[in-house]
Amino acid sequence: MNPAVPSQVPALLLAAGRGERMRPLTDSTPKPLLAVQGLPLLEWHLQALQDAGVQRAVINTAWLGSQISERFTDVFGLHRLLDGRKPLSISYSHEGVDFGGALETAGGIARALPQLGPVFWLAAGDVFAPDFVFDSGAVQAFAASDRLAHLWLVPNPAHNPRGDFGLSPEGLALNLAPGDPAPRYTYSTIALLRAELFALPWCDIPAGNPQGIQAPLAPLLRRAMDQGRVSAEIYPGRWTDVGTPERLAELNR
Numbered sequence: 001m002n003p004a005v006p007s008q009v010p011a012l013l014l015a016a017g018r019g020e021r022m023r024p025l026t027d028s029t030p031k032p033l034l035a036v037q038g039l040p041l042l043e044w045h046l047q048a049l050q051d052a053g054v055q056r057a058v059i060n061t062a063w064l065g066s067q068i069s070e071r072f073t074d075v076f077g078l079h080r081l082l083d084g085r086k087p088l089s090i091s092y093s094h095e096g097v098d099f100g101g102a103l104e105t106a107g108g109i110a111r112a113l114p115q116l117g118p119v120f121w122l123a124a125g126d127v128f129a130p131d132f133v134f135d136s137g138a139v140q141a142f143a144a145s146d147r148l149a150h151l152w153l154v155p156n157p158a159h160n161p162r163g164d165f166g167l168s169p170e171g172l173a174l175n176l177a178p179g180d181p182a183p184r185y186t187y188s189t190i191a192l193l194r195a196e197l198f199a200l201p202w203c204d205i206p207a208g209n210p211q212g213i214q215a216p217l218a219p220l221l222r223r224a225m226d227q228g229r230v231s232a233e234i235y236p237g238r239w240t241d242v243g244t245p246e247r248l249a250e251l252n253r
Contacts, residue, residue: 007053007136007139007140008052008053008054008055008134008136008139009054009117009119009120009121009139009143009192010054010056010057010058010115010116010117010120010121011045011049011054011056011057011058011120011121011122011123011134012057012058012059012060012109012112012116012120012121012122012123013032013042013045013046013057013058013059013060013123013124013125014060014105014108014122014123014124014125014189015030015031015032015042015059015060015061015065015068015125015126016060016061016062016063016065016095016096016102016103016108017031017062017063017102017126018062018063018102019031019063019126021243021244022034022242022243022244022245022248025245025248026063026064028064029064029067030061030063030064030065030067030068031125031126031242032068032125032126033067033068033071034242034248035252036128036242036248036251036252037251037252040071041125041126041127041128041242042059042068042072042125043072044128044129044130045123045125045129046072046076046077046088046090047077048130048132048133048134049088049121049134050076050077050085050086050087050088051085051133051134052133052134052135052136053086053136054088054121054134055086055087055088055089056088056089056090056091057076057088057089057090057091058090058091058092058093058112058115058116059072059090059091059092059093059125060092060093060094060095060102060103060108060111060112061092061093061094061095061096062094062095062096062101062102062103063096063101063102065092065094065095065096065097068092069092069094072090073090074089074090074091075087075088075089075090076088076089076090091115093108093111093112093115095108095111095212098111098212099212102214103209103212103213103214103215104214104215104216104217105215105216105217105218106198106203106205106215106216106217106219106220107205107209107212107213107214107215109122109193109198109217110198110203110205110207110208110209110213110215111208111209111212113195113198113207113208113209114207114208116195117195118194118195118196119139119142119143119192119193119194119195120192120193120195121134121139121190121191121192121193122189122190122191122192122193123189123190123191124189124190126241126242126243127188127189127190127239127240127241127242128238128239128240128242128251129188129190129235129237129238129239129240130237130238131237131238132152132188132190132235132237132239138150138192139192142192142231145231146229147194147229147230147231148193148194148196148197148202148224148229148230149173149191149192149193149194149197149221149224149229149230149231150191150192150230150231150232150233151165151173151187151188151190151191151221151230151231151232151233152187152188152190152191152232152233152234152235153165153167153173153185153186153187153188153232153233153234153235154185154186154188154234154235154239155185155186155234156184156185156186157186157240157241159241159243160186160241162184163183163184163185163186164184164185164186164187164218165184165185165187165221165225165232166180166182166183166184166185167183167185167232167233167234171231171232171233172225172228172230172231172232173221173225173230173231173232174225175221175222175225175226185232185234188235188239189241190235197220197221197224198220201223202220202223202224203215203220
């Protein structure tokens with residue numbers, strides 16, 4: 001293995017959203033702490049990261065963010081060490097404390113960037129993907145490429161029938177024009193990213209986002225796709241965007 005390419009990299013888990021569509025459940029509980037099959041949604045990702053050997057995660061918070069840091073503290077998985085796993089250290093990017101609210105996806109990533117590294121995992125804390133493996137081999141392949149992002153796509157769910165991005169036979173994510181008949185898939189919210197994506201010419205937010213600029217991720221990805229700098233693959237496992245009380249109830253039946 002090339003010593004310049006790490007076998008694993010840190011992860012950023014997005015947990016800052018208000019969860020408006022989940023109300024009233026999220027009036028007193030942040031959406032990433034809602035229980036799915038007996039565990040908080042966010043804990044499924046933390047377990048998978050620990051299982052894969054990831055040793056450091058950052059969680060961004062805003063709405064009821066203190067509940068998340070109180071629940072997970074600064075280390076995860078001490079109760080699982082007897083199984084040969086290493087603990088997962090956790091730090092936080094408290095957007096609600098710093099700026100009074102969430103910074104959207106790209107704004108939140110830019111804010112947390114100083115706590116990450118040149119390559120990092122990304123996953124949304126309100127997505128249930130229990131079969132996903134944060135594979136070190138994927139890290140190796142991505143870090144050795146010139147891509148700025150590698151996305152995992154899923155077949156379009158009922159609530160997003162038109163999908164988000166196309167996929168070329170060569171494994172490039174495609175920013176398809178509105179009238180393009182090519183198949184589209186839904187972005188799972190799981191990705192490998194380079195910090196370089198959050199600098200010029202792709203992103204104009206200053207390093208560390210000291211002003212708390214709100215910005216979405218999709219426009220950055222589309223710019224990079226237009227230059228052939230985003231790869232993708234289909235994730236075939238179970239996946240649910242837990243965006244409504246009905247979807248949560250279905251998972252818990």
